[in-house]
Every structure is written in structure tokens, then in C-alpha cells.
Amino acid sequence: MRHEFNLVKLAENIYEIPKTKKMARVEGQVKSFEMLVPARVYANEALLSKIKTDQTLDQLTNVSCLPGTQKFAIGLSDAHQGYGFPIGGVAATLEKEGVISPGGVGYDINCGVRLLRTSLNDGEVRPRIKELLNALFDNVPSGVGSSGTIGAITPKDLDDILENGVSWAIKKGYGWEEDAANCEEQGCLPGNSQKVSGKAKSRGKTQIGSLGSGNHFLEIQRVAEIYDQTTAKALGINEVGQVTAMIHTGSRGLGHQVCTDYLRTMEQAVRRYNISLPDRELAYVPGHTPEAHDYFEAMCCAANFAWNNRQMITHWVRKSFSDVYKRKAEDMDLHLIYDVCHNILKKEEHVVDGKKLMLNVHRKGATRAFPPGHEKLPKHFQPTGQPVLIPGSMGTASYLCVGQPRAMELSFGSTAHGAGRALSRQEAIRNYRGREIANQLQMRGIYIKAQSDTVIAEEAPGAYKSIDQVVQVSHDLGIVKKVVKLVPIGVTKG
Amino acid sequence: MARDPTTGHEFISHPADIQVAVWAPTLEALFRETALVLARLMVPGPEIALDREIEVVTEAEDVKSALFDWLTEVLFYSDSELFVLGDVDVRSVESLPGGRYRVTSTFKGEAFKKGHHVSGTEVKAITYSYMTLEREGEGGYRLEIIFDI
Numbered sequence: 001m002r003h004e005f006n007l008v009k010l011a012e013n014i015y016e017i018p019k020t021k022k023m024a025r026v027e028g029q030v031k032s033f034e035m036l037v038p039a040r041v042y043a044n045e046a047l048l049s050k051i052k053t054d055q056t057l058d059q060l061t062n063v064s065c066l067p068g069t070q071k072f073a074i075g076l077s078d079a080h081q082g083y084g085f086p087i088g089g090v091a092a093t094l095e096k097e098g099v100i101s102p103g104g105v106g107y108d109i110n111c112g113v114r115l116l117r118t119s120l121n122d123g124e125v126r127p128r129i130k131e132l133l134n135a136l137f138d139n140v141p142s143g144v145g146s147s148g149t150i151g152a153i154t155p156k157d158l159d160d161i162l163e164n165g166v167s168w169a170i171k172k173g174y175g176w177e178e179d180a181a182n183c184e185e186q187g188c189l190p191g192n193s194q195k196v197s198g199k200a201k202s203r204g205k206t207q208i209g210s211l212g213s214g215n216h217f218l219e220i221q222r223v224a225e226i227y228d229q230t231t232a233k234a235l236g237i238n239e240v241g242q243v244t245a246m247i248h249t250g251s252r253g254l255g256h257q258v259c260t261d262y263l264r265t266m267e268q269a270v271r272r273y274n275i276s277l278p279d280r281e282l283a284y285v286p287g288h289t290p291e292a293h294d295y296f297e298a299m300c301c302a303a304n305f306a307w308n309n310r311q312m313i314t315h316w317v318r319k320s321f322s323d324v325y326k327r328k329a330e331d332m333d334l335h336l337i338y339d340v341c342h343n344i345l346k347k348e349e350h351v352v353d354g355k356k357l358m359l360n361v362h363r364k365g366a367t368r369a370f371p372p373g374h375e376k377l378p379k380h381f382q383p384t385g386q387p388v389l390i391p392g393s394m395g396t397a398s399y400l401c402v403g404q405p406r407a408m409e410l411s412f413g414s415t416a417h418g419a420g421r422a423l424s425r426q427e428a429i430r431n432y433r434g435r436e437i438a439n440q441l442q443m444r445g446i447y448i449k450a451q452s453d454t455v456i457a458e459e460a461p462g463a464y465k466s467i468d469q470v471v472q473v474s475h476d477l478g479i480v481k482k483v484v485k486l487v488p489i490g491v492t493k494g
Numbered sequence: 495m496a497r498d499p500t501t502g503h504e505f506i507s508h509p510a511d512i513q514v515a516v517w518a519p520t521l522e523a524l525f526r527e528t529a530l531v532l533a534r535l536m537v538p539g540p541e542i543a544l545d546r547e548i549e550v551v552t553e554a555e556d557v558k559s560a561l562f563d564w565l566t567e568v569l570f571y572s573d574s575e576l577f578v579l580g581d582v583d584v585r586s587v588e589s590l591p592g593g594r595y596r597v598t599s600t601f602k603g604e605a606f607k608k609g610h611h612v613s614g615t616e617v618k619a620i621t622y623s624y625m626t627l628e629r630e631g632e633g634g635y636r637l638e639i640i641f642d643i
Contacts, residue, residue: 053509107642144616145578199570203570253570256619257573280622281622424508
């Protein structure tokens with residue numbers, strides 16, 4: 001149903017839809033739902049006008065009807081229509097009485113971004129970029145039906161991955177000891193592999209170390225601008241022109257199946273608990289129920305799988321640099337700066353109305369952005385705040401930021417996760433030719449290697465919102481601080 | 495198997511994912527058409543050899559869930575066995591007591607060959623989001639469905 005929303009501007013970049021009753025059509029009947037909290041959007045006028053063109057606000061007000069929701073349902077500056085919950089949103093609910101919903105995390109559990117630094121500069125990398133992209137393309141399989149180069153892993157190894165997180169890959173030699181400390185949650189959440197179905201395990205068994213397709217990518221970048229020298233230095237970024245590598249992928253078929261399985265489980269539970277939903281994809285159960293507990297443990301497993309996936313890819317990135325430059329990765333300073341999740345559910349403590357509460361924080365297309373001094377950050381990030389990685393679309397800039405104190409007040413310690421689409425894929429294919437886009441990017445010094453021209457058209461820079469504006473809104477709100485702007489030199493896509 | 499002229503599909507503009515409308519005179523034809531749309535999104539070509547058959551039977555609490563579960567099997571075989579669906583024989587979509595539905599079918603296709611098959615759009619999941627499946631008088635059925643990509 002199309003709604004007119006009463007969007008009130010509270011301050012620069014802050015808009016709110018006050019609590020109200022809302023009507024929704026459910027299986028042919030119109031039902032009334034009560035918004036328990038306001039819905040908030042953090043955006044500037046230009047981004048907001050894009051957000052208004054799809055179902056984002058309708059979905060966001062549905063989220064604000066979920067039992068136990070605290071403060072407000074949040075749409076970030078990159079928000080767009082999703083399924084059930086919008087993408088680019090945060091919903092925090094009371095740990096026990098509040099709800100847990102697989103739709104609030106999404107199908108690609110622990111889809112996330114990782115950034116590696118190097119001691120190379122663009123003058124050394126540009127002349128060999130094609131060689132480097134070819135090596136990456138061979139070492140990191142991508143596209144439909146892509147399996148990792150190590151083939152199928154044993155059921156025992158898979159269980160180890162699902163329960164012990166990124167330490168599996170590091171133990172097997174696919175990483176450096178220090179890598180785990182530079183991942184959100186140190187690359188491990190408390191999973192129980194028995195809660196993951198045989199189907200999900202079967203979908204994941206060959207996919208570890210593969211990129212997938214769609215908006216996932218592997219990118220070689222150069223530092224274009226440094227906004228905060230001190231923080232940049234602390235994170236190992238010393239000068240403009242320095243080269244970095246970014247990895248964007250998630251938990252592949254394993255995570256997709258975990259979400260599908262538990263969406264179905266919760267749907268049955270919804271009937272049993274007699275819950276009425278404005279949208280079937282919002283299926284939820286209260287946090288204290290066995291279904292909620294099982295989903296959380298399975299989701300943690302999928303998150304652990306994703307960290308191993310990005311870790312394996314990290315290994316192949318290091319190897320690709322090593323092969324091309326005939327130097328050890330260690331000698332090229334290929335350290336992991338950080339690894340963030342942007343589709344995840346966390347149990348976190350937050351202050352609501354002056355009280356500390358344990359909450360289920362659903363981040364769907366949202367990145368954690370804890371400020372300096374936050375107790376959950378490891379010691380080495382205490383002075384800087386948590387590194388936040390916000391990737392742009394293909395061919396546009398990405399940002400390295402750090403979390404700031406106002407994130408705790410405004411967004412449950414969260415910020416945007418990327419540019420967010422502005423055009424549908426069909427419109428993009430109608431408007432752009434993959435080959436032309438690739439040629440235009442090449443003239444700007446950006447090489448693209450993709451499985452098909454169609455994916456290049458779908459992912460054309462013009463099909464996305466402006467990443468610069470998305471990040472600027474978070475920066476101006478004091479949710480994050482911009483540290484470094486990165487622009488691509490070479491991209492491989494599925 | 496030839497396609498009935500009253501069976502068809504069209505893509506609907508969607509901001510991020512893939513939304514498709516499908517119509518067909520019977521539920522069986524509707525399910526088949528939807529599975530073929532899904533399979534061609536993932537592997538647009540070339541022609542898929544039909545040298546492997548997989549029996550797929552799913553049962554669920556209503557017709558939409560039956561479709562959701564059955565289409566999820568296409569994704570399952572694609573990921574776990576690198577199976578490319580070329581055609582599908584939907585023998586029945588039966589209504590059972592209590593509103594339940596059972597789908598009995600045979601998937602036909604071959605293993606994905608790198609360099610031969612085109613890698614299209616990887617579909618992560620079938621969704622219930624804005625899903626409608628309605629009977630259109632005597633004309634048959636119409637479905638709208640979103641695939642998460």
C-alpha cells in the first residue's frame with residue numbers, strides 16, 4: 001500500500017516519522033498496526049528525495065511496529081527498499097522480550113568489507129595492474145557457481161569454521177596471527193554448528209574462498225585524500241598515492257540458506273505464537289524463545305563462515321601481490337587494517353533513556369561504528385575508535401572512517417554501509433552498456449575485470465547514490481569521522 | 495517441452511533486486527516458468543544439456559510456501575552440486591488436506607562448466623517480499639515474486 005508519510009525535519013540531516021497507527025494489507029485483509037517508536041532517517045535532502053521513491057519508508061515504519069523496539073527504527077543515508085526490513089537500517093530490540101528477526105539481518109549474513117594496506121604506491125602498481133587483476137581473478141574465483149580453489153572441505157573442518165571463526169583459516173596457514181585482532185568481534189561469534197542445516201552446509205562446502213557475484217568485488221585502490229593525518233597514521237596510511245586492497249563479500253550459499261531456513265522456521269512459529277505481521281518477510285519471534293536462540297547460533301556460524309571466506313581471499317590477495325612483485329607479502333606491509341560486518345545481529349549493551357539495556361541490534365546494510373574508548377574495542381583501537389569501511393560502487397570512491405561518540409546516541413553505534421542503489425538493475429541495463437562503462441572507467445585509470453558486461457552495466461556508477469554524500473551525512477552528524485578517501489585503480493567482479 | 499502461448503513472464507522494475515511477474519494457465523506451468531526464469535538469470539546460456547535428472551518433491555503449509563521451498567531447491571542444487579537447470583518437468587502441484595501443497599517434479603540439466611556456461615546473476619534467495627499468487631478467473635494464475643541478488 002502507498003502511504004503518505006509525515007516526515008518531520010528535527011535537525012540538519014535528521015528526519016523523523018512520529019509514532020502513529022498504520023494500515024497494511026496482509027493476505028488480502030487490511031489490518032492496523034501500531035508504531036511503537038518513531039521512524040528516523042539520517043539523510044540530506046538530495047538523498048532523502050531518492051529514499052522517498054521506493055518502499056523504504058513503508059518498510060521502516062513496519063519495523064517500528066516490532067515488539068520491544070527501542071528509541072527509533074533507523075534508516076541510514078544509504079537506505080533503500082529491501083525485503084521486510086529496508087537495506088541501510090538498524091533496529092534494536094530488548095534482548096528477551098523484544099524480537100529477533102532473520103529479515104533484520106538479511107540473506108547474506110556477515111556480508112562485509114575488509115581493507116588491506118600496502119607499502120606500494122600507485123606509481124608501482126598502475127603499470128602492472130592488469131597482471132595483478134589477472135592473478136586475483138584466477139586465485140579468487142567469482143561469479144555463479146564459483147567454488148574456492150581449495151575445493152570441498154571436510155565436515156570436521158566446516159564445523160571448526162562455523163564454531164571457531166577466523167582462527168580456522170589462520171591456523172591452516174591462510175593468514176597472519178594478527179589478522180584476527182583486526183576483525184570485528186575478533187572474527188568469531190558464539191556459533192553452534194548443530195543449528196546449521198545439512199542443506200546450508202552442503203551449499204557452503206565448496207564456496208570458501210570465493211567472491212560470488214552481484215555487488216561483491218575485489219578492488220585495488222589508491223589513497224586519494226587524507227582528512228585526519230594522526231588517525232590515518234595510526235592505521236598505517238601514511239601518504240596520498242599509497243595502495244590498498246579492499247574485499248567485499250559474505251557468507252555465500254551457506255548464509256543464504258541459514259536465513260531461508262530460519263525464515264521458514266519463524267514463519268511456523270509466528271502462527272503458533274499467533275503473531276500478526278504487516279509483511280511476511282518480517283517473521284520474528286521473541287528473543288527468549290528457542291527459535292530465537294537457535295537462529296542466533298546459526299547466524300553466528302554463518303558469520304564465522306564469512307570471516308573465513310574473507311580471510312582465505314586475503315591470503316590469495318597477498319599471494320597475488322607476492323607472485324606479481326616477486327616479494328614476500330610481509331615485505332610489502334600487506335597488513336589487515338580492519339574487517340567489518342554489515343549484515344548482522346549483535347547482542348550489545350546500549351543506553352536508552354539513561355538506562356543500560358542489553359539489546360538485539362539488527363544491522364542490515366549498516367556498519368558498526370563504535371567511538372574511541374568503547375569497552376568492546378581491542379586496546380589498539382581504543383584511541384582511534386573503530387575503523388569503519390564504507391565502500392563505494394564500482395569505479396567510485398570508498399572511505400575509511402572511524403566511529404564517533406554521537407553514533408551511540410543517534411544510531412546504536414552504527415553508520416551506512418555503502419552507496420545504496422538509486423536505479424534498478426533493469427534501468428541500469430537499459431541506460432548503460434557494460435563495454436562503454438568499462439572503457440570510460442579505463443580512461444579514468446580504472447581497470448575492470450568482470451565475468452560479464454551485463455554485471456558492469458548493472459553496477460555502473462550512475463546506478464548508485466553518491467557515496468560522497470552518504471559518508472558526508474554520517475560525518476556531519478558526528479556518527480563517524482572521515483579519515484581517508486580511497487579511489488580504485490583496478491576492480492574484479494563476479 | 496513447448497511453451498504454452500498463455501504462459502509468460504515480465505520483469506518489473508525494482509530498486510535493488512529482481513522482481514518478476516509470471517502467468518500461466520495452471521499451477522504446474524506457473525511453477526515451471528518461474529523456475530526457468532530463475533535458472534536463466536543465473537546461467538543465461540548457452541543451451542543447457544539435459545543429461546542429468548534430479549527428482550525434487552517438496553511439501554509446505556500453503557501454495558506460496560510450496561513455491562518458495564521448491565524454488566529454493568534450484569538454488570540449493572546450483573550451489574551444492576553446481577547443477578544448471580535446463581528444463582523442469584512439474585508433474586503436479588497438488589492441494590492436500592489442511593491447505594498444504596505438494597510439488598512433484600524432475601529437474602533436468604547439467605553440471606556448470608567454466609568457460610562454457612555464462613555466469614549471470616547469482617540469486618541469493620527466494621523471498622516472500624511483496625509476493626502475490628492469484629487466480630485470474632478462468633485465465634489461470636499470476637505470480638509476482640522477488641529474488642534477492
